Amino acid sequence: MNYLSITHDPQTLGASISDIDRYSKDIVRSGTCLSWKDLSVKFSKGKESKKILRRCSGISYSSEILAIMGSSGSGKTSLITLLADQFTSHSNLKFTGSVFLNGILLGKKYFSEYVKFVNQENILMPTLTAREIMTFSAQLQCCGTKKDITEYVSHIIDEMNISQFADKLIGDFMIRGLSGGEKKLVSIANELIAQPSVLILDEPTSGLDSFNALRVMKILKQQAQLGKNIIISIHQPSSEIFNMFDRLMLLSGGKVVFQGETLTAYPYFTNIDFVCPTSVNPCDFFDKICFVKNFFALTDNEKFKMQVLRNAYKSIQKPKIEVEIERQSLFPKSLDRKIIKPGDFFKIKVLIKRSFVNSKRHPILFTLRVIQAIGIAGFNAIIFNNIGYDLVSVQNRNGLLAFTVTYVCLLSTQVQLLALHSEQKQYTKEIKENSFGIIQYFLAKFLAELPVQILFTFLVCLIQYFSVPLNSANAGKFMIFFITNLLLHMIGAGLGYFSGGLASSSEEALILGGAIGIPMMMFAGYYSNIDSVFKGFFWLKYFSPHNYGFEILVVNEYTDLKLNDNVFDPIKQLNIKGNISTNLGGLVGLEFFYVGITLVMLKIKEQTQIKRRALR
Ligand SMILES: Nc1ncnc2c1ncn2[C@@H]1O[C@H](COP(=O)(O)OP(=O)(O)O)[C@@H](O)[C@H]1O
Ligand SMILES: [Mg+2]
Incomplete structure (x- = not known):
């Protein structure tokens, strides 16, 4: 110097x-x-x-x-x-x-x-x-x-x-x-x-x-x-x-x-x-x-002005500042603050509570959920009321089931992206400050949402199922309908967390959520005959929640349903070969898959951020 x-x-x-x-x-x-x-x-x-x-x-x-x-x-x-x-x-x-x-x-x-x-x-x-x-x-x-x-x-x-x-x-x-x-x-x-x-x-x-x-x-x-x-x-x-x-x-x-x-x-x-x-x-x-x-x-x-200012700074002040900085390193004072931080489980508990209060008080989230539960389900109930048992009724039933599978999943993604949006700036800062980990945050969010998801999915199913009415041969039929929709709801939420965690802004997350979620609908088996679509994309059906969901709902609906004599078996017509239990297994597997890749992706993101800091 x-x-x-x-x-x-x-x-x-x-x-x-x-x-x-x-x-x-x-x-x-x-x-x-x-x-x-x-x-x-x-x-x-x-x-x-x-x-x-x-x-x-x-x-x-x-x-x-x-x-x-x-x-x-x-x-x-x-x-x-x-x-x-x-x-x-x-x-x-x-x-x-x-x-x-x-x-x-x-x-x-x-x-x-x-x-x-x-x-x-x-x-x-x-x-x-x-x-x-x-x-x-x-x-x-x-x-x-x-x-x-x-x-x-x-x-x-x-x-x-x-x-x-x-x-x-x-x-x-x-x-x-x-x-x-x-x-x-x-x-x-x-x-x-x-x-x-x-x-x-x-x-x-x-x-x-x-x-x-x-x-x-x-x-x-x-x-x-x-x-x-x-x-x-x-x-x-x-x-x-x-x-x-x-x-x-x-x-x-x-x-x-x-x-x-x-x-x-x-x-x-x-x-x-x-x-x-x-x-x-x-x-x-x-x-x-x-x-x-x-x-x-x-x-x-x-x-010229900048040159004069910079030359003056370099010759008059910079050396002095550099000495001051140097002296700090020559005589470092220990940083010995001892803070006892709360445990990981306690932090998750606090985050669950905070997330719960936020979504409960969020005006749009609440409205969106009410629209989803009462609005769309009620609308379906009115449109498809007295659905009947003839050929037209089969078309209506198929449409209703495909629509339900799609909107339950998609709206859930949307709701989660909105919920993340309202917290994003704060949680991003808190994660950067090490108040909690990115995985802890998303885990808490998932757990905070679970009771709300159960409640709203139950409402959607209840309104829609009995007012249409769908196949009510036994109580098990409704339970399968409810569990399938709940799983779809949870997978939709998982997709929201995946997009929210991967994207660096809420806007990016919305685009990503749509870009992943919407093409999956094509593989429900309703909008296209999956076996005949371009073979290069055939494998995508295994990642499509709509595919598993639609098959379950169709099999559940038409088994033990007395349709008019002139109606051809809708399960065969839709080319559905799977049964309920394999498809339920598929949905559960998909839920684990989405949660798994979200956690892996979040962990990689966290590690990259730590590495970037260390490289500095
Ligand atoms: N992410 C970014 N990408 C490109 N340019 C940036 C980015 N962030 C800041 N800048 C540019 O860097 C300059 C300084 O920005 P900033 O630090 O925000 O200044 P200030 O806070 O003094 O207004 C500006 O010209 C701004 O346009
Ligand atoms: Mg500024």
Whole structure:
């Protein structure tokens, strides 16, 4: 490291490197220090390639607020999500560099125990209250009796001064709930549950009015004064908020152009001939310094400005920061927090409860289920009422059975995708933070849904079966109809979990769910004669729940049903050779198969994420 290139004035810019060196080990401040070295993010797709973040190094200390400022697109979110281990890399987006906590390279374990993150947008589940969300979080992260957890949550609610709305639903565009400022305070309170040493927030004041923005910042200042290390990204703060920052990092086009104590920013820029006019507030002035129209197509003036800023940063501040980062690694302080985490089974129990409450209160999920159970089943009951026993009745019965097999499975996939959608942002973050595993989450979801699936499938079957009526020769007929539909319902849900787990967004999951689910219908044996379709796809019938389901329902329906004498045997006409028990076995096997590949796929996904972190 070239310390000798420092040319700044120690009077205006604080202690020089040689001063700092003299303090040796004592300079390593108490509390938790987060530092990062050469963080870069590169986007490349085909011939297009751009550097979003360029070798960004920095440091933040406990009991301080570090504000990362820069205009829109300067790389604040990219940097902050890397610091919080929330960055989602994919084939087009690659990152390099290292993050250290007290000089120790951060691994997956340390991130979740010491560093917490608050997203820019609200990701809290809209169907829960703040107190419920915090209680579930506490149960997933801390050990204690029910009374301990309740008291602990109440303590944080009081500390954050949010008790007046702690028992209202969070809400969204469908559910009336909290204001943006209130949601932000709840998000912060929820992260404080784990008592993180470092709290990272992406634009905590964006979208808030000045009163609420100030309220949020006051809470963060209070937390910093209690010893936490707070890092925020922020765009155009008011001067009142700006004055709360202890440290400042200015980004422009993914590059650092200033970093240091907030009070030194003004003299620093004056020193390099960026003089703030008296009529302009310094905070707006810093924003203006960083501003360029398009980072990827700079004008000549902008290029010149950036060159001056970067040269000054490289010669004056960068060496000093590098020494500070280096010193953290030379004198690492142990991370010895001992947290007793709840057991896996307890976590699944908490997740089941949370998932159950969410789907119970979710307005669309509930409506969809009612439509499914009462609407479609009732509609079928009316259309096919008094179905008769002639040739036309056979056509109607076949249609009704094929339709039932299809919609029970498809709607179940849809309902699960919707349910996942309402939780996706929160559970993705929680899984990244290691609050629970991806398999635990989906297992809990499956178990939480099971009683609801049984209830709604029973309602569908009851309404449809007896009002049409379908073959009621004995009670066993209804039971087979019900069990088949329940299995189809569960397989449909499994397909929803598979698509939801595989896809990286809800939109992708919806497309994937449809792309897998809909072609399977073709193999029900109703829309086509399976034996005569293109042989290359013949094997797909073994993976089609509709195929097994339809065969069971047809055999169940027409065995022991007295049709008119002139009607040819529908089972033979549909070319169905299998019996009920083999097909039921097929459905059970398929359920295990779908659950199995979903779990394997989730495990691979989890391992890949861990590997990606380790490779960093
Ligand atoms: N996933 C992505 N794919 C391609 N470009 C991205 C992606 N994420 C961010 N960018 C680009 O990186 C730049 C910085 O983005 P971001 O970190 O969100 O900046 P800020 O938070 O300062 O507005 C922007 O030009 C943005 O378009
Ligand atoms: Mg941003």
